[in-house]
Amino acid sequence: MKPKKNYLLRMENMINNDRMKNSVDFTELLTVDLNRVLKEYFEYGEDPIVEVYKSGNSYHLKLTLSARAVKAFSSVPPETAP
Numbered sequence: 618m619k620p621k622k623n624y625l626l627r628m629e630n631m632i633n634n635d636r637m638k639n640s641v642d643f644t645e646l647l648t649v650d651l652n653r654v655l656k657e658y659f660e661y662g663e664d665p666i667v668e669v670y671k672s673g674n675s676y677h678l679k680l681t682l683s684a685r686a687v688k689a690f691s692s693v694p695p696e697t698a699p
Contacts (some may be wrong), residue, residue, distance in 0.1 A: 644669060651680065659684035 648667045655665060659682065666681040 654665060655682060658688055660686040 644667055647669065648664060651667060653683075655661070657666050661682060661684040663683065665677075668679040670677050
């Protein structure tokens with residue numbers, strides 16, 4: 618049973634590595650999504666800088682954003698029901 622488990626782990630690692638090879642597209646999509654959410658809470662000019670990297674079995678995300686102000690609580694749109 619152990620060889621089958623090793624095979625599955627290798628396949629999982631290969632899939633995860635393929636995702637990171639396309640990291641430019643992934644990072645661009647993530648930046649667009651984060652930008653949409655962050656604009657609801659902060660006032661800023663330049664888009665956020667997003668970095669994603671893998672370390673061992675974990676993914677790390679670094680987000681850099683320079684905001685001029687935090688929007689007033691009343692201007693934050695209410696959460697919509699699914």
